[in-house]
Amino acid sequence: MEDVIRILKQYSPIVNTHMVDYFTKNSYEDSVPPEIKGEIDKLGYDKAVDYILNKEYSENVPNLNNFIETVLKFTLRNRIDICLNVDQLKQNFADLGCKNVSGLHLNVFMKPKKSHEVEILSEIAASLKTYGNTSHLVDIGDGKGYLSSLLSLHYKIPVLGIDAAEINTVGAIKRVEKLGKYWHGIVGTNKSMLAKSETKYENAYNLLYKQITQYITEKTDLKELVRNIFVEEISCIGIVGLHTCGNLAPASLKIYVNNEDVKMLCNISCCYHLLSEKSYDNDSESNTGFPMSQFLLGKQFYLGRNARMLSAHSTDRIFNKKELPNRNIFYRAVLEVFLSEYFPDLDTKEVGRFRGCKIEFGVYARKALKRKKSDGFEGVKLNLGCMQGKL
Incomplete structure (x- = not known):
C-alpha cells in the first residue's frame, strides 16, 4: 500500500489531468516529468504511443522504460496477491466448502458485455449465498434487474431489488416479466439444465424476485425491508450489486460491516468519480465514500476526482484494442x-x-x-x- 501511495503521489499531476483541459492547462508540458517528455520528443509522439501500447522496451528511452515497468507492476492483473482470476476464486470457494453451482450464459435481452458480467457475478453470488447460509439476497442499485433476474429464475434465490429511481424499478419489472414468459424456451435448449428444475418458470419471477423504489443509506434496515415484502421466514440476508454507483458501494460495505443480519456481500462498484472524497479541511465531514480505509485516513490520502474517473477505465481493453481515445x-x-x-x-x-x-x-x-x-x-x-x- 505504501508503494501504491508513493507512485500515485509521484504521478498525481498526470492521473488528475482531464483531457478537456489538455490544451487550456498545458497538461503535457506541465504534468509529464521532463526526463520522460524529452525521450518522447526524441522518439516521436506516434512511435511513443505504439511503444507504450505494445509494452516495448528500448535502451534509448530508459526513463520511459522505467515508467512503463513501474506502473504495470501495480495494475490489478499483475497483483495476483490481491486479485484472483475466476478459476482461482472458484477454487477458493471450493476450499471454503461453498456449494458448486452451475452457471448459465444468458445472451437474450442484454448486450454481450452485460451478459458476460451477469453470468460470472450471479454464479459467484449464488456460491457465496450457500457459504453465508442466507435465505434472501438484496440487490442494491438493482437498475434493470439483470443480476436479480438470473439469481431468481436460474438459481431460485429470493431477491429484493432496490433502486432509487422509479423508472428503473418499472423497467426491471417489465424486463423480468418478459424474461419469465420466455424462460422455458431459453433454458429448454439445455436439457441437463431443464432436468434439474421442476419449477414453473413463468411463475418463478412473481414469487422470488420483488422490486421496490427506495434510496439506500448506511442506516437502511435491509432485513426489515425484506421482511415487509416476502412472506416466508427470513434468517439472514446477503447483499449483491452490479455497477453500484458512487456512494452506494461504500454504503453497502458499511451496512455489511455494521449489521449482524447481513452475512454475505458480493458487490461490483462503478462511477468512482461520483464518490464523495474526504478533503481533510473539514473536521465535521465524516460521511464520505472514500477513503474508508483507516490506513489511508491516517495518511490523509487524497486521490482526486479525475484520478477516480480514470480508475474506472479498462486498461485491459486499451492494451487489447490498442486504440487511442475517441x-x-x-x-x-x-x-x-x-x-x-x-x-x-x-x-x-x-x-x-x-x-x-x-x-x-x-x-x-x-x-x-x-x-x-x-x-x-x-x-x-x-x-x-x-x-x-x-x-
Missing part, C-alpha cells in the same frame, strides 16, 4: 480553448457526450454550442473559422 475527446479539448478564450464567464462549460458514429469537428462544434444556447447562454455564436484554426 476523437471527440480531442474535439472537446479544442472547444474548451475556444470557450475559455471567448466566453470565460460561462458558469459551466459542460456540453455532455455525443454518442454514435464519428463526426467532423464542425458538426461536433455546432451541436455543442447549440446545447450551450439551450442552457440560456445566447452569447455563444459559431465561428468555425476561428475554431478550425485551433486544430
Whole structure:
C-alpha cells in the first residue's frame, strides 16, 4: 500500500489531468516529468504511443522504460496477491466448502458485455449465498434487474431489488416479466439444465424476485425491508450489486460491516468519480465514500476526482484494442480553448457526450454550442473559422 501511495503521489499531476483541459492547462508540458517528455520528443509522439501500447522496451528511452515497468507492476492483473482470476476464486470457494453451482450464459435481452458480467457475478453470488447460509439476497442499485433476474429464475434465490429511481424499478419489472414468459424456451435448449428444475418458470419471477423504489443509506434496515415484502421466514440476508454507483458501494460495505443480519456481500462498484472524497479541511465531514480505509485516513490520502474517473477505465481493453481515445475527446479539448478564450464567464462549460458514429469537428462544434444556447447562454455564436484554426 505504501508503494501504491508513493507512485500515485509521484504521478498525481498526470492521473488528475482531464483531457478537456489538455490544451487550456498545458497538461503535457506541465504534468509529464521532463526526463520522460524529452525521450518522447526524441522518439516521436506516434512511435511513443505504439511503444507504450505494445509494452516495448528500448535502451534509448530508459526513463520511459522505467515508467512503463513501474506502473504495470501495480495494475490489478499483475497483483495476483490481491486479485484472483475466476478459476482461482472458484477454487477458493471450493476450499471454503461453498456449494458448486452451475452457471448459465444468458445472451437474450442484454448486450454481450452485460451478459458476460451477469453470468460470472450471479454464479459467484449464488456460491457465496450457500457459504453465508442466507435465505434472501438484496440487490442494491438493482437498475434493470439483470443480476436479480438470473439469481431468481436460474438459481431460485429470493431477491429484493432496490433502486432509487422509479423508472428503473418499472423497467426491471417489465424486463423480468418478459424474461419469465420466455424462460422455458431459453433454458429448454439445455436439457441437463431443464432436468434439474421442476419449477414453473413463468411463475418463478412473481414469487422470488420483488422490486421496490427506495434510496439506500448506511442506516437502511435491509432485513426489515425484506421482511415487509416476502412472506416466508427470513434468517439472514446477503447483499449483491452490479455497477453500484458512487456512494452506494461504500454504503453497502458499511451496512455489511455494521449489521449482524447481513452475512454475505458480493458487490461490483462503478462511477468512482461520483464518490464523495474526504478533503481533510473539514473536521465535521465524516460521511464520505472514500477513503474508508483507516490506513489511508491516517495518511490523509487524497486521490482526486479525475484520478477516480480514470480508475474506472479498462486498461485491459486499451492494451487489447490498442486504440487511442475517441476523437471527440480531442474535439472537446479544442472547444474548451475556444470557450475559455471567448466566453470565460460561462458558469459551466459542460456540453455532455455525443454518442454514435464519428463526426467532423464542425458538426461536433455546432451541436455543442447549440446545447450551450439551450442552457440560456445566447452569447455563444459559431465561428468555425476561428475554431478550425485551433486544430
